[in-house]
Amino acid sequence: MVSTSEFELTDHDTATATVIQAVANKSHYLATLHRALEEQDDRLVYRLINSEKYAREIQQARHISGDPSNEMLVEDLADELSSFLSEKLITFLRSRYPFFYFEEVGTGKYQFFFGNWWGRRLFGNLDVLNVKFNFDEIEYKKLRRTFELESSQKRLNSSKIEQLSVQNDKLQELIDSQDERDQQKAELREQIKRTSSEKVMPWEAGKQREEKQQLVDRLSQLTDIDEDANNAYQEIRQNENRILELSKEDTLLGYEKQSIVAKFGNFENFEKQNDALYRDYIANLIATREQVSADE
Amino acid sequence: MNNDEKTVIFQPDGTTTNIETAKAISTTARLLHFNDQLKDSLQNGIGFTQLLDTLINTDDPQELEEATLRLINYQLDSSFLVFPQQYSQADFYLIFLSRLLQQHDNEQLILQSSQQKHELYHEFPGLNAEGYFVFEVDQANENGAYYVEKQTNNRLFYLNFSRHILRINAAAVTSLLVVNYQEKFKYPVVRKFALLLIKIASLFKEDFGYDVDFNILDQSNSTYYRIIKPEMPVQALDKLFVAASKAGYMLEAGVNGEALLELTSDLVVTFGPETLSGDGSQDEWGINVKDKNEELSWFDLLFQYDFIREWYLNNLNILEIKVDPRYFD
Numbered sequence: 145m146v147s148t149s150e151f152e153l154t155d156h157d158t159a160t161a162t163v164i165q166a167v168a169n170k171s172h173y174l175a176t177l178h179r180a181l182e183e184q185d186d187r188l189v190y191r192l193i194n195s196e197k198y199a200r201e202i203q204q205a206r207h208i209s210g211d212p213s214n215e216m217l218v219e220d221l222a223d224e225l226s227s228f229l230s231e232k233l234i235t236f237l238r239s240r241y242p243f244f245y246f247e248e249v250g251t252g253k254y255q256f257f258f259g260n261w262w263g264r265r266l267f268g269n270l271d272v273l274n275v276k277f278n279f280d281e282i283e284y285k286k287l288r289r290t291f292e293l294e295s296s297q298k299r300l301n302s303s304k305i306e307q308l309s310v311q312n313d314k315l316q317e318l319i320d321s322q323d324e325r326d327q328q329k330a331e332l333r334e335q336i337k338r339t340s341s342e343k344v345m346p347w348e349a350g351k352q353r354e355e356k357q358q359l360v361d362r363l364s365q366l367t368d369i370d371e372d373a374n375n376a377y378q379e380i381r382q383n384e385n386r387i388l389e390l391s392k393e394d395t396l397l398g399y400e401k402q403s404i405v406a407k408f409g410n411f412e413n414f415e416k417q418n419d420a421l422y423r424d425y426i427a428n429l430i431a432t433r434e435q436v437s438a439d440e
Numbered sequence: 441m442n443n444d445e446k447t448v449i450f451q452p453d454g455t456t457t458n459i460e461t462a463k464a465i466s467t468t469a470r471l472l473h474f475n476d477q478l479k480d481s482l483q484n485g486i487g488f489t490q491l492l493d494t495l496i497n498t499d500d501p502q503e504l505e506e507a508t509l510r511l512i513n514y515q516l517d518s519s520f521l522v523f524p525q526q527y528s529q530a531d532f533y534l535i536f537l538s539r540l541l542q543q544h545d546n547e548q549l550i551l552q553s554s555q556q557k558h559e560l561y562h563e564f565p566g567l568n569a570e571g572y573f574v575f576e577v578d579q580a581n582e583n584g585a586y587y588v589e590k591q592t593n594n595r596l597f598y599l600n601f602s603r604h605i606l607r608i609n610a611a612a613v614t615s616l617l618v619v620n621y622q623e624k625f626k627y628p629v630v631r632k633f634a635l636l637l638i639k640i641a642s643l644f645k646e647d648f649g650y651d652v653d654f655n656i657l658d659q660s661n662s663t664y665y666r667i668i669k670p671e672m673p674v675q676a677l678d679k680l681f682v683a684a685s686k687a688g689y690m691l692e693a694g695v696n697g698e699a700l701l702e703l704t705s706d707l708v709v710t711f712g713p714e715t716l717s718g719d720g721s722q723d724e725w726g727i728n729v730k731d732k733n734e735e736l737s738w739f740d741l742l743f744q745y746d747f748i749r750e751w752y753l754n755n756l757n758i759l760e761i762k763v764d765p766r767y768f769d
Contacts, residue, residue, distance in 0.1 A: 260693060261690050261692055262692060262693050262699045389678075392681060395682050398685065
């Protein structure tokens with residue numbers, strides 16, 4: 145007799161069948177991935193590691209069902225998978241973005257520079273598993289701004305450089321006018337001396353003090369300017385260094401802009417290409433694979 | 441003659457005096473001595489003329505060098521014989537150089553004589569009055585002399601017969617050829633003169649096995665022109681990057697941190713460290729010029745490319761090519 149106080153438990157056979165099915169499913173997943181890796185089938189690897197993204201972008205499926213539980217199985221292999229997938233991807237990117245120069249900074253981790261010129265900027269890193277550039281935001285904004293300024297024929301730092309140059313001209317003037325100031329000061333001192341030693345009637349003493357004070361004020365004004373002039377050399381040098389940095393940046397941005405125009409025509413096309421990168425790449429992998437099988 | 445004999449002198453007053461004979465004999469001896477000295481001095485003079493003959497006529501570079509070395513150290517005057525008309529040491533260096541070039545069928549330097557200054561000097565057709573070249577004897581080191589453009593006091597190279605060295609001076613080449621002559625003459629004229637300096641230095645290397653530093657004029661593609669500062673002048677290269685871009689050239693980043701400037705497909709300049717030792721512990725910063733025909737040096741680029749010249753001259757305090765500090769300050 146069955147005790148009514150017991151809960152009804154799952155039938156063990158069912159449990160066995162279920163778990164075996166689940167493990168078989170995972171085995172199958174891993175076996176498929178294993179084969180894809182062995183066969184260098186990068187497209188299939190991409191599909192297996194992120195089926196949701198694949199379905200959305202490639203199959204443009206309306207009802208997307210991912211396979212997150214299986215994909216979790218290889219989550220801790222992200223770097224190794226990235227390293228595996230990078231070879232074909234970077235070759236592809238080199239032809240699409242000839243101005244990006246990739247550097248491996250750790251297993252499966254890549255950063256890239258914009259250009260091969262002196263002082264080229266580190267422009268971001270590459271997310272191999274998502275086929276995506278993670279641009280350095282600050283640098284990217286500067287480049288976008290450069291394109292925006294195109295219509296006004298200005299460079300990013302034109303006005304800053306202009307400002308600093310004007311400032312330097314003024315500072316130089318301060319330095320150049322030192323002799324003139326020295327002469328003026330000598331005259332003022334002479335005048336002060338004369339005023340002090342002049343004998344005046346008591347009722348004129350107030351006026352005399354006033355005159356003297358004016359001269360003293362004028363003299364201290366000039367000494368203040370001297371002080372500025374003394375600091376001017378250093379300021380000029382600092383400004384020159386700043387101008388150099390800004391000109392260098394403008395030159396870099398100029399080259400970057402030229403590179404994008406040469407390959408994409410304009411910035412919008414460049415951005416469109418970046419957005420469509422995953423689709424383009426998978427399509428390219430499919431086309432290459434078909435090409436290979438056709439050749440075989 | 442018996443030196444021991446004494447001479448008796450009979451005085452007019454009838455007295456006699458005995459004196460030592462030494463004095464009388466001494467007169468004769470002195471005469472003889474004087475004559476010998478004269479003969480020696482004349483012989484010395486003859487010897488000098490024989491060396492001079494060699495200097496003027498020999499076809500053999502070794503003989504020429506030896507004769508010159510002896511002439512510049514020759515003590516021609518003696519207390520018995522003085523030659524009022526003489527060439528100076530510096531003149532002999534100059535004659536030597538002219539003769540050496542002549543032996544190699546090169547007559548580009550014209551040996552002139554300045555009546556005013558009583559000295560010889562070299563003139564280079566094309567530069568004409570803008571080049572008055574003489575040697576200045578090194579006061580500190582024996583048998584050494586500087587080849588100098590006298591009006592600007594630029595010491596173009598140093599030569600030392602004892603140490604067997606020749607050193608070209610980048611500072612003087614820059615100041616005279618790159619700055620001064622660049623304003624006055626076209627490239628072919630100045631290049632011709634630079635090539636002559638290279639030729640002279642090569643002759644010392646080939647004919648006499650001298651240790652030669654071509655320095656800023658070195659045409660070899662493997663040469664790294666050493667800079668006075670051993671570390672890489674990053675800010676100066678930033679300036680070059682901007683200047684090059686304005687001139688339509690791109691300064692590129694090399695894989696080992698160096699900077700590359702491709703001026704034509706056959707002409708590339710590298711700014712960067714040269715590995716002196718295998719383990720890279722002795723890297724020193726320098727400039728390297730590679731051209732297809734290996735006939736251009738840093739000098740040529742300074743002369744021909746305005747933006748490079750301007751950049752180099754504006755940053756000389758950190759970019760100047762290093763010279764041998766023992767002979768140039």
